Amino acid sequence: MQRVRQVREQGHAVVDRLLPLELRLVAVPVPGDDGRPVAALVTGTEAERHGAAGIAAERLPLLRSTARELAGQLLAAAMPPR
Numbered sequence: 001m002q003r004v005r006q007v008r009e010q011g012h013a014v015v016d017r018l019l020p021l022e023l024r025l026v027a028v029p030v031p032g033d034d035g036r037p038v039a040a041l042v043t044g045t046e047a048e049r050h051g052a053a054g055i056a057a058e059r060l061p062l063l064r065s066t067a068r069e070l071a072g073q074l075l076a077a078a079m080p081p082r
Contacts (some may be wrong), residue, residue: 012026015044024044024049024050024052027063028060033075039070042071
């Protein structure tokens with residue numbers, strides 16, 4: 001549960017050295033209209049190519065902006081036509 005709290009506070013997760021492929025992943029939630037996650041966006045690379053902090057610094061800005069955009073599109077699609 002501590003890891004879940006940490007991810008909630010940070011707003012993202014980094015998965016380090018996912019076996020057996022030695023991948024490093026970073027993920028962000030896509031919030032629904034109530035703010036709770038309905039999906040996630042994930043990107044990754046080989047662990048030896050980027051450090052955990054490096055992949056987060058490099059990719060989080062685009063992941064977060066894309067998640068916000070997608071959340072807005074989901075909200076618009078869920079609204080009844082006027």
